Amino acid sequence: MRTLFTAAAVAALSLAAAGGAEAAGKVKACWVYTGPVGDFGYSYQHDQGRLAAAKALGDKVDATTFLENIPDSDSERAIEQLARSGCNIVFTTSFGFMDPTLKVAKKFPKVMFEHATGYKRNPNMSTYAAKFYEGRYVMGQIAGKMTKTNTIGYIVSFPIPEVISGINAFERGMQTTNPNAKIKIVWVNTWFDPGKEADAAKALLAQGADILTQHTDSAAPLQEAEKAGKLGFGQSSDMMKFAPKAQLTANTDNWGPYYTQRIQALIDGKWKSEDTWDGIGKNMVVMAPFANMPDDVKAAAVKTTADIASGALQPFACPVLDQDGKDRCKPGAKTLEDGDVLGMNWYVKGVDDKIPQ
Amino acid sequence: MRLDLDARPQRSTLREILAPVGALIVAILIGGVVIALMGRSTIEAFDVYFVEPLSQSYSLQAIAVKAAPLILIAVGLAFCYRANLWNIGAEGQFIAGGALGGWLGLVTHDGAFQGVLGSWWILPAMMILGALGGLLYAMIPALLRVWLNVSEILSSLMLVYVAQLALDWLVRGPWKDPEGHNLPVSVNLDPEATLPILFDGGSLHLGVLLAPLVAIVAAIVFSKTLFGYQVRLVGSAPKAARFGGFNDRTIAIAAFAISGGLAGLAGVAEVSGRIGQLLPSISPGYGFSAIIVAFLGRLSPVGIFIAGLVLALTFVGGEDAQIAMHLPGDLTLAFQGVLLICVLAADVLARYRLRFTMGARS
Numbered sequence: 001m002r003t004l005f006t007a008a009a010v011a012a013l014s015l016a017a018a019g020g021a022e023a024a025g026k027v028k029a030c031w032v033y034t035g036p037v038g039d040f041g042y043s044y045q046h047d048q049g050r051l052a053a054a055k056a057l058g059d060k061v062d063a064t065t066f067l068e069n070i071p072d073s074d075s076e077r078a079i080e081q082l083a084r085s086g087c088n089i090v091f092t093t094s095f096g097f098m099d100p101t102l103k104v105a106k107k108f109p110k111v112m113f114e115h116a117t118g119y120k121r122n123p124n125m126s127t128y129a130a131k132f133y134e135g136r137y138v139m140g141q142i143a144g145k146m147t148k149t150n151t152i153g154y155i156v157s158f159p160i161p162e163v164i165s166g167i168n169a170f171e172r173g174m175q176t177t178n179p180n181a182k183i184k185i186v187w188v189n190t191w192f193d194p195g196k197e198a199d200a201a202k203a204l205l206a207q208g209a210d211i212l213t214q215h216t217d218s219a220a221p222l223q224e225a226e227k228a229g230k231l232g233f234g235q236s237s238d239m240m241k242f243a244p245k246a247q248l249t250a251n252t253d254n255w256g257p258y259y260t261q262r263i264q265a266l267i268d269g270k271w272k273s274e275d276t277w278d279g280i281g282k283n284m285v286v287m288a289p290f291a292n293m294p295d296d297v298k299a300a301a302v303k304t305t306a307d308i309a310s311g312a313l314q315p316f317a318c319p320v321l322d323q324d325g326k327d328r329c330k331p332g333a334k335t336l337e338d339g340d341v342l343g344m345n346w347y348v349k350g351v352d353d354k355i356p357q
Numbered sequence: 358m359r360l361d362l363d364a365r366p367q368r369s370t371l372r373e374i375l376a377p378v379g380a381l382i383v384a385i386l387i388g389g390v391v392i393a394l395m396g397r398s399t400i401e402a403f404d405v406y407f408v409e410p411l412s413q414s415y416s417l418q419a420i421a422v423k424a425a426p427l428i429l430i431a432v433g434l435a436f437c438y439r440a441n442l443w444n445i446g447a448e449g450q451f452i453a454g455g456a457l458g459g460w461l462g463l464v465t466h467d468g469a470f471q472g473v474l475g476s477w478w479i480l481p482a483m484m485i486l487g488a489l490g491g492l493l494y495a496m497i498p499a500l501l502r503v504w505l506n507v508s509e510i511l512s513s514l515m516l517v518y519v520a521q522l523a524l525d526w527l528v529r530g531p532w533k534d535p536e537g538h539n540l541p542v543s544v545n546l547d548p549e550a551t552l553p554i555l556f557d558g559g560s561l562h563l564g565v566l567l568a569p570l571v572a573i574v575a576a577i578v579f580s581k582t583l584f585g586y587q588v589r590l591v592g593s594a595p596k597a598a599r600f601g602g603f604n605d606r607t608i609a610i611a612a613f614a615i616s617g618g619l620a621g622l623a624g625v626a627e628v629s630g631r632i633g634q635l636l637p638s639i640s641p642g643y644g645f646s647a648i649i650v651a652f653l654g655r656l657s658p659v660g661i662f663i664a665g666l667v668l669a670l671t672f673v674g675g676e677d678a679q680i681a682m683h684l685p686g687d688l689t690l691a692f693q694g695v696l697l698i699c700v701l702a703a704d705v706l707a708r709y710r711l712r713f714t715m716g717a718r719s
Contacts, residue, residue, distance in 0.1 A: 073641055
């Protein structure tokens with residue numbers, strides 16, 4: 001009995017040692033997703049980023065571990081489980097994971113954390129986000145040109161700044177091509193609920209919208225547009241295969257280069273706590289191929305995308321008038337300040353809606 | 358061929374105890390087959406799901422923390438369900454309690470209202486407010502049922518959505534952290550409003566101890582008090598209870614009050630002990646999972662206590678399996694479904710005998 005026990009202990013020890021050696025040679029990177037990997041939207045796109053980083057870094061990284069479908073209120077345990085299981089860097093990919101990530105980061109100072117779309121940092125916790133609104137400006141321009149009914153249906157999740165700035169950028173883009181067009185907004189209070197999103201899409205189509213756009217994660221609204229013979233935009237990922245005749249383009253998140261670069265920095269011992277906020281210019285936001293539109297609209301969209309990438313065009317170039325016609329820019333400023341966009345809780349002029357409070 | 362169910366002539370305690378254990382074993386076997394079909398090691402999966410979480414202090418604490426709200430809510434539900442009252446709205450009562458108790462934590466933020474008394478009273482008051490919030494919220498379906506004969510199934514369920522949207526509104530509006538970049542979260546609760554962690558570096562907070570405490574008290578109430586007897590009698594034989602002079606309305610209201618109060622207490626303990634702030638959503642569906650726990654535990658407090666721990670184990674083990682074996686998270690949900698079906702099937706088999714009849718109708 002005793003020998004058996006000793007043997008087991010020795011086996012356990014050697015196993016632990018082997019684990020340690022492996023960890024020393026390879027960086028283990030882990031991810032936490034808010035939705036299912038199969039949402040083909042936001043979480044799917046983060047997972048594509050994970051796979052891209054795994055491919056780019058090859059043997060240097062173990063990027064096989066992720067937890068999906070984690071509710072915000074239950075995320076602290078999930079993040080801590082990852083930290084305990086030997087992850088060297090943990091990417092927590094949703095806003096709601098902010099405080100839980102910070103709590104776990106303080107408990108595990110040797111593990112690095114990266115939180116998407118939040119603002120709290122720690123010496124071992126960075127933040128990163130994408131300027132999704134840049135892509136929405138391009139989409140607004142296209143929608144302005146393509147609409148025949150001058151009505152664009154806009155399905156939205158929650159009134160957080162990221163969503164509001166998206167609506168505003170869309171509106172400003174649309175005004176440059178069609179001042180008569182209006183957006184109709186429906187709040188569905190969910191990030192991912194194909195049934196609810198499809199219902200909202202049907203309602204908007206019935207109200208005369210001939211183009212749909214969405215800030216929710218499933219392909220359902222786009223599929224409804226396809227069924228009705230109308231047009232729409234993909235969200236987070238290229239949804240062309242769901243709506244080959246309807247998708248004009250999609251505002252896709254491209255996290256691969258960022259993940260690769262951050263893990264490489266950790267391998268090189270150069271990882272630092274930072275705040276990253278990139279857009280089309282750094283390829284964090286990528287427009288899916290422009291389709292289902294005439295060549296002149298396509299050419300204009302390509303040009304706008306290039307101008308935003310180079311910085312020649314700013315979606316929130318001053319003046320930025322709010323619904324009351326008041327200019328929200330600092331006197332003499334060229335564009336709205338980053339902080340104003342990151343905390344946006346007001347609509348620009350032209351948006352016919354009230355932000356739910 | 359035909360399959361008949363014949364009631365067994367007498368109930369056997371042994372059979373009733375063995376049924377859930379057998380169900381658990383069958384569920385594990387089915388899960389093992391699924392994992393084997395996926396081309397993975399069944400032994401390793403069993404180890405990761407059920408053995409590893411039980412062999413580390415950290416995951417034991419995680420299981421207890423996850424089980425506590427489930428047990429608290431489910432024990433409360435047992436009072437309703439035994440009285441044949443179908444409170445489906447524990448999720449809403451959980452939120453109401455978390456919100457009202459959490460509110461006190463927000464208004465006492467940064468030393469407010471602590472001038473004369475100090476801060477010792479905040480936590481107890483939060484717990485009381487939490488229970489009160491859930492209790493009052495449960496009174497809506499209870500009174501509608503008693504006075505107007507409104508189905509409590511519908512009213513309690515629909516009030517869940519009302520509670521969810523109300524909390525959502527509060528956190529986006531009046532309770533929003535003024536320095537939170539306009540994002541929908543409250544400030545973090547101060548240490549004075551946070552249930553203390555029992556072991557340094559762990560996750561086990563004081564509120565978790567409420568679960569065994571409440572389960573024991575409820576077990577005594579059911580087995581030793583007149584009220585416990587009344588609840589059961591109103592549920593199983595309402596006419597007899599009325600002839601016996603019991604007021605079924607009072608008992609209905611009392612059962613809802615206990616159920617709502619415990620759900621509210623679970624809510625405030627979760628907000629104060631675990632989340633540490635108010636969010637648009639403070640429950641990953643505890644109020645609904647607790648319905649499963651209540652039935653897995655056969656509406657007995659001791660059974661519920663065990664069932665809550667088993668369900669929590671499948672959650673924590675499921676996450677471990679995602680991390681260690683890269684098994685999909687959906688497998689955990691599927692397994693929980695299989696477990697529930699097995700328990701219900703075993704329940705039937707414990708009370709009925711299967712009889713195969715060859716040929717057509719007899």
